[in-house]
Amino acid sequence: MQSFDAIVIGAGVIGSSVAFHLARLGAGKVLVLDRLQIGAGTSTQSSGILRTHYSVIENVELAKRSWSVFNNFAHYLGDEEASAGLVKCGYLICAPEGPKLEPLRQSLAGQERMGVEVRLLDKTAAQDLLPIATFDDAALIGYEPEAGFADAYLVATGFARAARRLGVKIMEGVTVERLLMDGGRVVGVETNQGSFHSNTVISTQNIWAGDIEKWTGVPTPVKAERHAVLALEGPEAYSFKMPVFKDLGSPGMLYCRSYGGNQMLVSEGIVGETLAVPDNEQGDISMDYVVEVGAQVAERFPSFGEAGLASSWTGVYDVTPDWNPVLGRLPDVPGLVVGYGFSGHGFKLSPGVGLVLAQEALGLPTDVPLAPYAHERFRSGHLLTGRYGLGAVS
Amino acid sequence: MHVMVLVKRVVDHNVKVRVRSDGSGVDTSGLKMSINPFDEVAVEQAVRLRQAGQASRVTVVACGPAVTQDVLRLSLAMGADSAIQLDTGAGEPDGLMATEALAALVKREQVDLVLCGKQAIDDDLGDTVPMLAAWLDWPQAMSVNRIELSGTALRVDCDGDQGLERWSLTLPAVLGVDLRLCDPRAISLPNMMKAKKAPISTTRLEELAQAAAPRSSIVSCTTPPARAAGLRVPDLPQLLAHLRQVPALNPTA
Amino acid sequence: MTTLVIADHDGHTIDASCLHLLGAAQQLAAPVHLLVLGHQCRPVADAAAQLAGVSQVFLAEGPEWVTPSAEALSQLIETLMPGHVTLLASHRMLHRSALPRAAARLQATYLSDVVAIEPERQFVRPMYAGSVLARVQVHTPRVLLTLRSAGFAPAEGAQPSCPVQLAPALSTDTRCRLEHRESMDSARPDLSRARVVVAAGRGVGAREKMALIEQLADHLGGAVGASRAAVDAGFAPNAIQVGQTGKTVAPDVYMAFGISGAIQHLAGIKDARIIVAVNKDPDAPIFSVADVGLVGDLFEALPALVKGLPSAATAA
Numbered sequence: 029m030q031s032f033d034a035i036v037i038g039a040g041v042i043g044s045s046v047a048f049h050l051a052r053l054g055a056g057k058v059l060v061l062d063r064l065q066i067g068a069g070t071s072t073q074s075s076g077i078l079r080t081h082y083s084v085i086e087n088v089e090l091a092k093r094s095w096s097v098f099n100n101f102a103h104y105l106g107d108e109e110a111s112a113g114l115v116k117c118g119y120l121i122c123a124p125e126g127p128k129l130e131p132l133r134q135s136l137a138g139q140e141r142m143g144v145e146v147r148l149l150d151k152t153a154a155q156d157l158l159p160i161a162t163f164d165d166a167a168l169i170g171y172e173p174e175a176g177f178a179d180a181y182l183v184a185t186g187f188a189r190a191a192r193r194l195g196v197k198i199m200e201g202v203t204v205e206r207l208l209m210d211g212g213r214v215v216g217v218e219t220n221q222g223s224f225h226s227n228t229v230i231s232t233q234n235i236w237a238g239d240i241e242k243w244t245g246v247p248t249p250v251k252a253e254r255h256a257v258l259a260l261e262g263p264e265a266y267s268f269k270m271p272v273f274k275d276l277g278s279p280g281m282l283y284c285r286s287y288g289g290n291q292m293l294v295s296e297g298i299v300g301e302t303l304a305v306p307d308n309e310q311g312d313i314s315m316d317y318v319v320e321v322g323a324q325v326a327e328r329f330p331s332f333g334e335a336g337l338a339s340s341w342t343g344v345y346d347v348t349p350d351w352n353p354v355l356g357r358l359p360d361v362p363g364l365v366v367g368y369g370f371s372g373h374g375f376k377l378s379p380g381v382g383l384v385l386a387q388e389a390l391g392l393p394t395d396v397p398l399a400p401y402a403h404e405r406f407r408s409g410h411l412l413t414g415r416y417g418l419g420a421v422s
Numbered sequence: 423m424h425v426m427v428l429v430k431r432v433v434d435h436n437v438k439v440r441v442r443s444d445g446s447g448v449d450t451s452g453l454k455m456s457i458n459p460f461d462e463v464a465v466e467q468a469v470r471l472r473q474a475g476q477a478s479r480v481t482v483v484a485c486g487p488a489v490t491q492d493v494l495r496l497s498l499a500m501g502a503d504s505a506i507q508l509d510t511g512a513g514e515p516d517g518l519m520a521t522e523a524l525a526a527l528v529k530r531e532q533v534d535l536v537l538c539g540k541q542a543i544d545d546d547l548g549d550t551v552p553m554l555a556a557w558l559d560w561p562q563a564m565s566v567n568r569i570e571l572s573g574t575a576l577r578v579d580c581d582g583d584q585g586l587e588r589w590s591l592t593l594p595a596v597l598g599v600d601l602r603l604c605d606p607r608a609i610s611l612p613n614m615m616k617a618k619k620a621p622i623s624t625t626r627l628e629e630l631a632q633a634a635a636p637r638s639s640i641v642s643c644t645t646p647p648a649r650a651a652g653l654r655v656p657d658l659p660q661l662l663a664h665l666r667q668v669p670a671l672n673p674t675a
Numbered sequence: 676m677t678t679l680v681i682a683d684h685d686g687h688t689i690d691a692s693c694l695h696l697l698g699a700a701q702q703l704a705a706p707v708h709l710l711v712l713g714h715q716c717r718p719v720a721d722a723a724a725q726l727a728g729v730s731q732v733f734l735a736e737g738p739e740w741v742t743p744s745a746e747a748l749s750q751l752i753e754t755l756m757p758g759h760v761t762l763l764a765s766h767r768m769l770h771r772s773a774l775p776r777a778a779a780r781l782q783a784t785y786l787s788d789v790v791a792i793e794p795e796r797q798f799v800r801p802m803y804a805g806s807v808l809a810r811v812q813v814h815t816p817r818v819l820l821t822l823r824s825a826g827f828a829p830a831e832g833a834q835p836s837c838p839v840q841l842a843p844a845l846s847t848d849t850r851c852r853l854e855h856r857e858s859m860d861s862a863r864p865d866l867s868r869a870r871v872v873v874a875a876g877r878g879v880g881a882r883e884k885m886a887l888i889e890q891l892a893d894h895l896g897g898a899v900g901a902s903r904a905a906v907d908a909g910f911a912p913n914a915i916q917v918g919q920t921g922k923t924v925a926p927d928v929y930m931a932f933g934i935s936g937a938i939q940h941l942a943g944i945k946d947a948r949i950i951v952a953v954n955k956d957p958d959a960p961i962f963s964v965a966d967v968g969l970v971g972d973l974f975e976a977l978p979a980l981v982k983g984l985p986s987a988a989t990a991a
Binding site: 307313315318323332335338 | 492
């Protein structure tokens with residue numbers, strides 16, 4: 029049986045980031061296992077939004093660190109061919125008079141305190157940035173220039189390639205069937221292709237994190253929620269220069285960004301369809317849904333009332349009760365470190381999360397404290413609930 | 423000229439289907455379904471003919487249970503004028519019976535040209551067009567990638583075995599279209615709203631065709647053995663070394 | 676109980692695929708008749724009459740049989756089917772258009788792309804772009820099939836000639852007329868028959884670069900193929916598209932340059948004996964099915980292979 033210094037389960041954008049950071053930190057022999065292929069899970073379906081706007085302050089720190097990596101990806105990986113597919117178009121967020129206004133004001137102030145550049149814009153300035161939208165109802169408009177979107181699949185494969193160059197072994201098509209335990213400690217994993225030994229196992233399994241509950245009895249408070257994303261072909265261009273836009277005024281808390289040419293990628297930010305069994309296969313998107321979202325889009329982007337549906341797809345979030353991840357050791361399972369429950373905002377945190385989980389796994393101090401993200405919080409009640417209530421802008 | 427388009431609701435082409443663990447068939451419940459991509463092209467072509475004034479009406483027809491109406495609504499949103507669901511109830515009718523019913527519908531609706539995708543991406547049989555043409559005793563053309571219509575003279579380009587074939591057919595005719603015929607439009611949101619409310623008429627399959635036992639049935643399904651991954655060579659010289667040993671590339675060996 | 680087999684040929688020689696169809700016919704343990712269609716191809720019919728196990732050859736002769744319409748072939752099949760229970764044909768486009776039409780007229784079952792024949796009138800065929808194999812039970816007395824020739828061992832042996840009979844002449848269907856046929860480069864073998872196929876994917880990038888692909892194909896005496904992506908990008912013609920919605924090939928060697936290996940493409944090359952892949956992307960799915968794979972630059976590989984592999988033209 030082969031022996032490793034660390035085994036990572038799941039080669040999505042989080043797992044491949046963890047693997048890279050483990051190697052970078054000098055971990056020794058690292059093995060990554062994925063049931064399918066690198067990035068073939070929920071990572072490929074990410075809308076790729078990058079921002080540091082969060083109402084939960086700990087997230088801002090992780091997001092800031094992650095942003096600087098995205099902004100400097102090739103250099104960070106030491107691979108000049110690597111690309112994150114970054115479009116740095118900035119992030120615009122607005123709220124009308126109403127319950128979202130004060131939370132927005134506080135979040136923007138919080139970002140400023142953390143040293144993130146945030147501008148409050150008037151309607152004219154917002155219009156200049158995003159001419160295809162109207163801001164008649166906006167009571168507060170925030171803009172962060174250091175934001176945009178990138179390609180999660182490219183990032184996952186970029187981290188994976190860099191990890192391989194540092195000697196990490198990545199095996200695809202391997203399903204972990206159970207954890208191997210000895211004296212109450214994790215000593216390895218058993219898979220459909222044999223057993224692998226390690227005293228340190230890091231699980232980054234996203235919607236499949238329920239496996240941990242199966243293997244250890246420790247509950248995994250994650251639900252798989254499927255969300256639909258639409259690509260609308262408008263009469264006007266949503267160019268790469270125009271910012272990502274979060275509309276706190278819309279009933280669905282829509283977010284949208286350029287999808288190239290005249291196309292807009294748009295999705296709802298709130299509750300999706302809970303799946304009984306974790307599965308990231310494409311789901312049906314009803315015409316009713318398209319018409320509903322289309323109507324909300326048309327409110328903000330009048331010319332898109334005539335838009336055509338160019339394409340659509342679904343992505344699945346691993347949602348926890350407070351829409352924030354569980355990070356760190358599982359106290360009842362020595363040797364196991366977890367990172368799951370990103371609730372639809374994992375990609376933007378993936379470089380930072382990969383670093384801190386790797387540090388934790390190696391017994392090093394973590395650059396960002398993990399205590400707020402502990403699994404324990406669901407028992408103690410210290411939830412990391414965002415000011416906006418449910419939804420992925422936590 | 424009245425154009426009828428046959429559309430099928432199939433598992434979306436991006437979805438990986440799985441065989442049931444007991445091997446009894448493919449489980450499509452919960453899988454994303456879409457209009458057969460080849461049929462979507464046929465709808466687009468028909469709507470373009472109407473928009474160019476060469477056709478007066480476009481009717482879309484789908485065979486299946488009530489849920490099939492999804493693809494009919496989509497076709498209406500693309501610009502079809504009316505839609506008919508040939509209701510098959512819960513069962514999967516035999517293709518021969520379905521095409522007999524379609525032929526009756528074609529005659530009842532006084533159709534001059536039937537367009538349909540050349541194959542459905544689920545069964546990959548590609549037999550609907552030829553069977554319908556047989557029932558109607560109409561000329562047919564398959565894998566059509568270009569259509570030229572003038573009066574009752576129809577000229578089509580088809581992918582043949584040796585290359586492109588250009589055929590002229592007299593109407594009425596049945597055509598099986600290829601993806602290259604045209605690009606389906608992105609449906610506009612206003613058209614989607616209209617299609618949501620448009621009526622769809624239903625006719626039961628048994629009313630138009632004689633009940634017949636299925637000619638064949640699927641008894642089991644398996645996943646084909648995966649082709650094993652082979653060897654990765656590190657460089658060109660090694661690639662050459664390996665290829666030189668392949669008999670088919672070494673004619674004098 | 677007799678089986679009727681449509682024999683493909685190029686005007687001079689019977690296709691290798693026909694021997695595989697005969698091998699398949701042998702599994703049915705019934706007398707075998709062959710159908711040869713074409714123009715001035717009496718010698719082909721005579722050669723067919725000498726294939727072991729064939730007890731009768733039908734010959735449909737005439738210029739109209741060079742590129743027949745599906746209607747004409749369907750009518751011919753309908754005329755010849757009495758006395759036959761099974762029809763076997765290769766998975767060519769003509770057969771895929773004509774057989775289902777004839778099957779409907781005969782109230783017979785039609786199945787396409789059959790890869791295995793099993794006892795008790797069960798046949799195995801792929802569905803969902805080849806990701807599923809279905810075992811189908813036929814209930815009708817007659818069945819018309821297109822076969823994936825590579826799935827069957829070829830029949831061997833010769834015999835003294837059996838009778839060759841002219842097929843009944845048919846009245847011409849004036850409702851369809853072939854105006855024009857573009858012949859593929861006749862110097863290259865037909866894609867579906869070639870023993871070597873050199874195929875271009877999106878990675879080839881442009882029409883001018885196809886010349887490198889064509890050069891290697893000609894050097895090896897092979898055919899040129901392309902992935903759907905290459906055709907969509909405009910630098911390869913539809914006629915050479917390989918995949919679920921294009922041609923299925925079964926060469927001894929399939930060489931994929933700049934092809935990522937989407938499942939719809941793999942469906943068309945599953946029966947290649949050896950798959951060789953060159954692609955810049957180490958994670959391209961084609962590598963999971965390639966027997967020999969190189970992560971590298973196809974523009975370097977192509978000329979190097981022309982230089983380093985023996986030319987088919989130098990074969991004795």
